[in-house]
Amino acid sequence: MASLSEPLPTVRPQKPTPPEASWRRELRDAVRDPAELCRLLDLPVELALRIGGPRFPLRAPRPFVARMRSGDRNDPLLRQVWPDLAEDQPPAAGYSADPVGDLASTVTPGLLHKYHGRALLIATSSCAIHCRYCFRREFPYNANTLANQGWSEPLEAIAADPTIEEVILSGGDPLTLVDETLARLVEQLESIEHVRRLRIHTRLPIVLPSRVTDGLVRTLADSRQTVITVVHANHANELDAEVAAALAKLRNASPMLLNQSVLLRGVNDSAAALADLSRRLVQLGVAPYYLHLLDKVVGAGHFAVDNQQAERLIDALRRQLPGYAVPRLAREDAGAPHKTIIA
Ligand SMILES: *Cc1c(COP(=O)(O)O)cnc(C)c1O
Numbered sequence: 001m002a003s004l005s006e007p008l009p010t011v012r013p014q015k016p017t018p019p020e021a022s023w024r025r026e027l028r029d030a031v032r033d034p035a036e037l038c039r040l041l042d043l044p045v046e047l048a049l050r051i052g053g054p055r056f057p058l059r060a061p062r063p064f065v066a067r068m069r070s071g072d073r074n075d076p077l078l079r080q081v082w083p084d085l086a087e088d089q090p091p092a093a094g095y096s097a098d099p100v101g102d103l104a105s106t107v108t109p110g111l112l113h114k115y116h117g118r119a120l121l122i123a124t125s126s127c128a129i130h131c132r133y134c135f136r137r138e139f140p141y142n143a144n145t146l147a148n149q150g151w152s153e154p155l156e157a158i159a160a161d162p163t164i165e166e167v168i169l170s171g172g173d174p175l176t177l178v179d180e181t182l183a184r185l186v187e188q189l190e191s192i193e194h195v196r197r198l199r200i201h202t203r204l205p206i207v208l209p210s211r212v213t214d215g216l217v218r219t220l221a222d223s224r225q226t227v228i229t230v231v232h233a234n235h236a237n238e239l240d241a242e243v244a245a246a247l248a249k250l251r252n253a254s255p256m257l258l259n260q261s262v263l264l265r266g267v268n269d270s271a272a273a274l275a276d277l278s279r280r281l282v283q284l285g286v287a288p289y290y291l292h293l294l295d296k297v298v299g300a301g302h303f304a305v306d307n308q309q310a311e312r313l314i315d316a317l318r319r320q321l322p323g324y325a326v327p328r329l330a331r332e333d334a335g336a337p338h339k340t341i342i343a
């Protein structure tokens with residue numbers, strides 16, 4: 001028993017949990033074990049014994065997993081994250097580790113300057129999700145990740161080139177950076193006078209909607225630069241009520257919301273799936289921007305849809321949707337001055 005002379009323990013008022021905490025926790029808590037994913041989806045656990053892509057491990061945030069259909073091996077969201085054995089097959093002709101010529105347009109580590117007026121800053125190598133078709137899956141990120149050094153080299157390169165009027169934060173996913181780090185980066189970009197627009201390429205509002213914190217919205221809303229956010233969803237099932245709320249919140253900071261998708265066999269390669277996606281995006285105030293043909297990165301060949309089929313799909317969309325709801329079918333050609341618009 002405590003003696004009476006012992007000082008009473010000081011009761012500190014509990015600090016309110018910062019809003020960042022919940023998304024950081026969710027980010028860490030992603031599903032990484034294929035057997036667990038099988039259990040969560042009522043799929044035979046044996047599937048987990050035969051997986052591919054050892055150098056790019058499974059990673060799927062739980063809010064994203066929650067939108068997958070139970071018991072369906074071919075669920076379009078599951079296919080995007082499942083390390084299929086096909087990934088280990090020898091690559092077909094034309095597949096490489098750097099399919100879009102990123103290495104050739106690197107100005108300084110972490111900065112790609114490929115197109116006039118726009119420079120792309122690899123803000124971080126981290127992603128909340130590992131998309132199996134990702135063209136950056138083979139990217140030598142470590143050499144290109146300068147978050148720890150405060151991005152001084154890329155920022156100097158941007159400041160030295162007055163033709164750069166737009167900086168695109170990409171990665172990886174720039175929104176995996178915590179609010180404080182991101183705020184510092186946005187501030188530094190703001191101080192470069194010729195940079196008028198800030199574009200954010202992110203999949204986080206889709207796969208981890210809790211990431212759209214008040215702090216994030218404030219940072220972006222306070223910026224003097226026009227903020228454009230390009231999210232990345234491939235299927236209407238990715239866009240649930242939580243995502244809708246996150247996007248509505250984000251719109252307070254980023255008046256322009258766009259979506260880019262990748263055309264993926266077995267995920268969204270039908271006119272019905274693409275039309276549903278477009279309708280849902282428009283309903284949430286997001287304009288379908290690009291539908292990318294798969295970049296020919298080693299390990300992703302099983303997702304490829306051929307050009308003709310892709311053009312037929314766009315044509316089918318044009319026949320049923322308003323013009324603003326039809327994305328541009330685009331391909332990235334190494335060395336070209338802009339993305340190639342196919343349809
Ligand atoms: C896609 C891309 C851009 C942006 O292109 P937009 O057509 O303006 O969307 C800029 N830089 C790089 C390196 C890109 O890959």
Ligand code: SF4
Binds near residue numbers: 126127134136
């Ligand atoms: S979120 Fe984007 S960068 Fe990250 S793995 Fe998916 S496609 Fe690649």
